Amino acid sequence: MRALTWQGKRSVSVEDVPDPQVVEPTDAVVRITSTAICGSDLHLYEVLAPYMAKGDVLGHEPMGIVEAVGSAVTNLSPGDRVVIPFNISCGHCFMCDRGLMSQCETTQVREKGSGAALFGFSSLYGSVPGGQAQYLRVPHADFGPIKVGREGDNGLPDERYLFLSDILPTAWQGVQYADVPEGGTLAVLGLGPVGQFAARIGRHLGYEVIAVDPVEERRQMAHRNGVTAIDFTDGSGSDVVTQLRERTDGRGPDAVLDAVGMEAHGGTEGAVAKAAQTAVGLLPDKLAQKVMETGGIDRLWAVRTAVDAVRRGGTVSLSGVYGGEADPMPMMTMFDKQLQFRMGQCNVKSWIEDLLPIVEDPTDPLGIDDLTTHRVPLEDAPDAYEMFQTKRDGCIKVVLKP
Template identity: 60%
Template sequence: MKAAVWHGRHDVRVDEVPDPGIEEPTDAVIRVTSSGLCGSDLHLYEVLAPFMTPGDILGHEPMGVVEEVGSAVTGLKPGDRVVVPFQISCGSCFMCDRGLQTQCETTQVRDQGAGAALFGYTKLYGAVPGAQAEYLRVPQAQYGPLKVPDDVPEDRFLFLSDVLPTAWQAVEYADVPDGGTLAVLGLGPIGDMACRIALHHGVRQVIGIDLVPERLERARARGVHTLDLRETDDVAAEVRQLTEGRGADSVIDAVGMEAHGDRTGQLMQNAAAVLPTAAAEKVAGSVGVDRLAALHSAIDMVRRGGTISLSGVYGGMVDPLPMLTLFDKQVQLRMGQANVRHWTPDILPLLTEHDPLGVDHFATHHVPLTEAADAYEMFQRKDDGAVKVVFRP
């Protein structure tokens, strides 16, 4: 089969690789019909390269048709159309029972001190072959995949794999009070969708912050008050002006470790990336530093007693945080990978009859899998208005 394969930093190629098969009774194999390109994939393309191995298959946002199931999978059959969550969880352990599927005790990658295994996401999360491919082996298929109707547009349910539950959890964790204001840093796929969800929830004022014109325009068209980072030296001051001088009640950081405007973090990330593999992994895994510009902005613009919700991925081990400010402002901080199956019951009703969140037209680009290398470069550079790219194998 063809698959998007990591060969090195900024080096993704479409290779012929062996077809997957059933390895455990709880496995399924699906024929992938759509697979998203996620901002988290760009971390592998850039900063997290030390944890990758040449030959790793990328991708963690799949939808497809079941080809084969293991003997312990009774809820699926060949021909079923399914969307597959990005994390691999069993649905029956201590953590899954508490709605913490990203901490699943059955698939935890204990030798790395990590939570549940993820598709296509480095040795830190199990080195499970990813979904930007023609076929995908799905472990824990007795629980993970969600059957979806055959007679709806392909993109309607695709984003249940990651974008929708990640944005939904970000808004839930933000805990915006009635009549309050939510500021969203970063209007990529997660930030954009978080704005849509917040408005759907009835949040009075949603402020979207970015520096890419097309992303700002997308958010503005849906009723978001946008702030352009290219036009201000102090975005936190502008947020305070919009909130009676207090700051936003809640802030979502949907940017993460590769924020613009942090030269020190960028230099350290780049330095680790050019070291020999073993040395780079040791440096990144023990003294890695993120670009913290977005998080520092969130801390600055949130009001006293407010909440910061982190959905942007951070991977640093010695990130310096302004603990005095966080403590003095009584800031609540919530974060983590989205617990997909915990949130899908809330999201599904919004997808089955109409499309209030605009998922049918959320993707900006649909491209053949064979164009994966160019798509990664386009998405990294934010060229051609790329906000969300979907591969069609």
């Protein structure tokens, strides 16, 4: 089959790789009909390269048609249309029973001290072949896949369901973790795909939402979906924190959701961290891994802005991915302001019951149909990665068609 493979830092290519097979009784093989490029894929493309191996198959936002199932899979049959959550979980361990599928004890990558295995996401999370491919082997298919209606049955295209694999439940969890009081204010930092959905979800739930992003096309998309979006400065020199406080009676928002993560732009600190990330990327993989696992290499503009902007007694919700183990944080400010923090990989299956009716609502209340900016064949994925990373051609979300 054809699959997108990692070849080196900022280098991916579509290659012939072996077709996946049913190996365990709980496996399924799915023919991929749509798969997306995620912002987290760009971390593998750049910062997390030391954890990648040449030939790794990328991708963790897939859906498709079941082709084959193992003998223990009774919930699926060949021909079923399914969305595949990005985290691989068993559904019956201590963590899964508590709705923490991203911490599944059956698939935890213990040699790296990591949580549940993820599709297509480096040795940190199990080096499991991903879904930017024609076919995908799905472990624990007796629990993970989300069965959805056939396109011909209800008229809903792949893209209405596809984002249930990751970014839509990730945004939903981020807003739930933000714990915004009724009628309160939520600030969303970053209007990439997760930030777009988080802002729309906040509006859908009745909050006042203020989003922040430096890219005009992203702000325009937010405006189209009823979200107030501002730039880093307002043209007169007022920075993000000042603007957010001015819009919230001088206190700051009740909650701030960081949808940016480790590669944030902004501030001199960000420039220093970017230089550090670049330097680490030049080291041999084993040494680079050691530095990343003991050093502070994240660009922290977004999380520091969240700490500064949120009101006293408020909540900071982190949906953006961070990878440093020794990042310097303003502990005195965090303590003095009596802040709460919630964060972590999304527990996808925990939120599907809430989200599926919204996804299937004909009125499309979250504007799911207004997110994808580029649809390209799998063979064009290398150019799509470069376009997404550089935000060229107004690129916000790319869907690949194997």
